[in-house]
Amino acid sequence: MTDQKTAITPTRAQDFPEWYQQVIRAADLAENSDVRGCMVIKPWGYGIWEQMQRGLDKMFKETGHKNAYFPLFIPLSYLAKEAEHVSGFAKECAVVTHHRLEVDSEGKLRPAPSAELTEPLVVRPTSETIIGATYAKWVQSYRDLPILINQWANVVRWEMRPRLFLRTAEFLWQEGHTAHETEAEAVEETEKMLDVYATFAREFLAVPVFTGEKTEAERFPGAVKTLCIEAMVQDRKAIQAGTSHFLGQNFAKASNIVFQSREGKQELAWTTSWGVSTRLVGTVIMAHADDDGMIVPPRIAPTHVVILPISPKPETREAVFAAAEKLAEELRGVTFHGAPVEVEVDKRDIGGGTKNWEWIKKGAPVRIELGPRDLEKGTVAVARRDQSPKEKQFLPVADVVAQIAATLQAIQDNLYARALTLRDANLCDIDTKEAFYEYFTPKNSGKPEIHGGFARSHWCGSRECEAQIKEDLKVTIRCIPFDAAAEDGQCVFCGNASKRRVIFAKSY
Numbered sequence: 001m002t003d004q005k006t007a008i009t010p011t012r013a014q015d016f017p018e019w020y021q022q023v024i025r026a027a028d029l030a031e032n033s034d035v036r037g038c039m040v041i042k043p044w045g046y047g048i049w050e051q052m053q054r055g056l057d058k059m060f061k062e063t064g065h066k067n068a069y070f071p072l073f074i075p076l077s078y079l080a081k082e083a084e085h086v087s088g089f090a091k092e093c094a095v096v097t098h099h100r101l102e103v104d105s106e107g108k109l110r111p112a113p114s115a116e117l118t119e120p121l122v123v124r125p126t127s128e129t130i131i132g133a134t135y136a137k138w139v140q141s142y143r144d145l146p147i148l149i150n151q152w153a154n155v156v157r158w159e160m161r162p163r164l165f166l167r168t169a170e171f172l173w174q175e176g177h178t179a180h181e182t183e184a185e186a187v188e189e190t191e192k193m194l195d196v197y198a199t200f201a202r203e204f205l206a207v208p209v210f211t212g213e214k215t216e217a218e219r220f221p222g223a224v225k226t227l228c229i230e231a232m233v234q235d236r237k238a239i240q241a242g243t244s245h246f247l248g249q250n251f252a253k254a255s256n257i258v259f260q261s262r263e264g265k266q267e268l269a270w271t272t273s274w275g276v277s278t279r280l281v282g283t284v285i286m287a288h289a290d291d292d293g294m295i296v297p298p299r300i301a302p303t304h305v306v307i308l309p310i311s312p313k314p315e316t317r318e319a320v321f322a323a324a325e326k327l328a329e330e331l332r333g334v335t336f337h338g339a340p341v342e343v344e345v346d347k348r349d350i351g352g353g354t355k356n357w358e359w360i361k362k363g364a365p366v367r368i369e370l371g372p373r374d375l376e377k378g379t380v381a382v383a384r385r386d387q388s389p390k391e392k393q394f395l396p397v398a399d400v401v402a403q404i405a406a407t408l409q410a411i412q413d414n415l416y417a418r419a420l421t422l423r424d425a426n427l428c429d430i431d432t433k434e435a436f437y438e439y440f441t442p443k444n445s446g447k448p449e450i451h452g453g454f455a456r457s458h459w460c461g462s463r464e465c466e467a468q469i470k471e472d473l474k475v476t477i478r479c480i481p482f483d484a485a486a487e488d489g490q491c492v493f494c495g496n497a498s499k500r501r502v503i504f505a506k507s508y
């Protein structure tokens with residue numbers, strides 16, 4: 001392999017969207033299914049999702065939540081109860097209209113006309129309405145509050161332009177739904193869960209995020225306030241990686257979640273909802289993968305260390321395999337963030353080079369090669385996925401075991417540092433309309449794959465300015481960041497007075 005050759009073609013610089021598809025294929029993460037817009041998540045991709053679930057689930061429970069499960073189907077009339085909500089989701093709803101099939105006179109299978117449902121069922125695009133209807137039955141008194149529940153589930157939002165992990169018709173997610181006695185408690189919950197997401201993104205995904213509030217135009221349909229975390233990926237676009245909604249009393253009113261207050265009055269509850277999805281897998285790919293394939297941050301890696309026994313001659317094979325298994329056992333005895341280091345010994349009978357490259361493309365954090373000569377010397381060759389494929393360190397076995405947790409953490413920290421460096425290098429304050437339009441026109445950078453970056457600019461608060469910028473440049477306000485200082489300025493579009501900067505970017 002020459003210096004210029006990469007395992008993935010095209011490279012990120014040549015064609016970022018196609019590179020993304022090729023990484024998913026090379027790393028064996030997922031594939032398109034026969035059902036348009038729906039993906040098959042393969043074991044390596046699903047393993048990453050499971051690690052994400054594990055990390056998040058623990059954080060949800062530590063913040064007082066419990067898991068439950070609600071129906072896949074929502075009666076049409078439930079969805080209709082909240083006007084903004086239904087208009088926001090109507091265009092992407094899958095609807096069940098029949099409950100039986102029959103063979104017609106021409107021998108073809110069809111939904112039986114006699115089995116038409118009196119009320120169609122919508123496959124959940126999100127569960128506020130069905131969960132709200134349930135909470136209405138559970139809540140009578142202020143003593144029944146708060147309700148703090150999370151659901152791990154799949155949802156369906158019909159998708160015309162699907163892209164693996166980032167936008168699929170069916171996707172996996174979690175949705176938290178809480179009900180509270182007071183507005184202040186519900187607002188606090190909304191902020192707390194956004195904080196959980198931001199911490200998770202930084203510590204597990206090694207992805208820095210901005211936290212802030214969405215503008216009215218970008219808000220969840222039916223919410224009073226939508227908070228979000230926004231990440232930058234390697235083509236400088238933004239990905240909304242998680243949202244937390246303060247729903248006010250809108251859904252309580254629609255679902256009739258009424259309780260008797262401490263003063264003996266009938267009052268409406270205050271509710272929230274919050275979610276992240278398999279979109280996070282896409283975010284991690286776009287944030288960390290390189291021209292040789294996937295790079296999985298150790299904290300979400302299904303396998304931390306892969307051991308590759310090299311035994312070209314049959315007479316040494318058994319000894320090499322035995323040494324590999326022994327090393328695997330020793331490594332499994334080490335803990336990384338409270339759980340055993342996950343180790344796989346790849347004994348498949350295929351060429352060592354091919355095998356090594358497979359794991360590079362899959363992005364396993366650490367690869368260890370072990371051959372007959374290493375056995376004699378008592379050393380092994382250790383390679384880190386965040387370094388060049390050619391870089392190897394020859395270490396005594398005991399050192400590898402002693403250092404593995406620190407090595408994994410070093411990889412995790414390095415990935416975060418890289419992502420932060422990229423983001424900070426592509427974050428700027430822009431104060432004139434001319435500079436703003438110039439920044440977001442890719443041909444100006446001489447690199448068609450670069451989409452500007454994150455611009456912190458003043459905005460007057462008008463929906464018209466926001467809409468015109470979106471139409472002209474496909475640039476949206478990603479969030480009104482929490483950490484934005486009060487600062488007098490002029491709207492980058494119309495020049496009217498503005499009190500603070502917001503973050504503009506192109507997005508997925």
Ligand SMILES: [Zn+2]
Nearest residue numbers: 460465491494
């Ligand atoms: Zn304006």
